[in-house]
Amino acid sequence: MWMYLGLLSAVFLGLHNLCKKHAVQGNEVFPVLLGTITSGFLLILPFYLGSQYDPEYMKSLGFYIEDIPLKKHGFIFIKSGIMAASWVLAYQALKHLPITIVTPIRSAGPFFTFIGAIFIYQERPNLLQWIGFFLIIGSVILYSKIGKKEGIVFTRNKWIFAIIAATFLGASSGLYDKFLIQNLTLNPQTLQFWFCFYTVLILLIIMSFTWFSKPEKRKAFKWRWSIPAVGVLLQTADYFYFKALQDPEALIMLLSAIKRSQIIIAVVIGGLIFKEQNKRKKLVPLAGIMLGVFLILYS
Incomplete structure (x- = not known):
């Protein structure tokens, strides 16, 4: 069951990435990020209030915080x-790079999770899983060569380093999620609510120095329907992901890889919507990444 929940999470993450690209195009990153997280927080807030006033009813629904x-x-x-x-690093990179470059680099996240799962949680991969992960990494390297044709030199572009750092931090958070869900026995909705609450506080502190005090930046911000959509889709994806992690048999390195199947939506549909270059050539490394994911699932 946890693998199916992981696939559901991947579907919502793929839609979330498309909306995120639309939200940040030509827009200020920090207010977009704050808007998305706040939207997710408001989505979960009724469950928190219900848990305070009628805990038994919320427990019967399975949404007790x-x-x-x-x-x-x-x-x-x-x-x-x-x-x-x-997110700050990823949103900045997404604003300046094609989604068909950003998403495949993010797809390397399972490799970092894979290494952490071996050394921290003693998860033991087999031969097919090793092959799958190296296929993913090799495909990302191929994407870098395609990126050069779009004027994106990976070793000289600061936004490439930003998305790589964002990917590493995201993978670290994925490893940490297993500790929070399984070791601290937090249920998904409790973790989501307080996570959103503290993230909003952190962003408000950052923006008090970088955005609220600068009128020209405030005027440049454009509200779009995709901003709350990002928050809602992300919280939905996270709920299924955390539910999958509640299963004691769930392997974090496999869940992380399964989530990368979101790349189909981002590269194929996103490439068409945003009219990005070299879409056909990007299908080759896309196939490599999907084959890597398939080998992990098959194993």
Whole structure:
């Protein structure tokens, strides 16, 4: 069951990436990010209020948000800090790079998760899983060669380094999620609610120095329907992902790879919507990434 939940998460993540690209095009990154996280927070807020006023009813629905001790709040705050840094870097990169370049680099995230799963959680891959992960990495290298034809030199473009750093931080957060869900026994909706709450606080602090005090930046911001859509789709994807992680048999390195199947939506549909270059050539490394994911699932 946890693999199917992972695939559901991938579908919503793919749609989330398309909306995110639309939201940041020609727009200020920080208010877009704040808008998306706030939208996700408002989506979950009724569950928190319901849990305070009618806990038994919310438990019957399966959306009860628990009261947790201060120590667990501290662990969730750490996750919020990691993901806030990852999103700021990723949104900036997405604003300046084609989605058909950004998404495949992000697809290398399972490789970082794979290494962490081996050394931290002692998950043991077999031969097919090794082949799958190296196929993913090799395909990302091929994307870099295609990117040069669009004027994007990977070793000289700062936004490439930004998306790589964002990918590493995101993978670290994925490893941390397993600790939060399985070791601290947090249920998905409790983790999502407090994670959104602390992320909004962090972004408000950052924006008080970088955006609120600058009228020209405030005027440049454009509100778009895709901003709240990003938040709603992300929270939906995260819910299925965290539900999958609740299964004690779930392997974080496989879940991370399964989530990368979102790349089909981002590269194929996104390439058509945003009219990006070299779409056919990008199907070759796309096939490599999908074959890598298939080998992991098959194994």
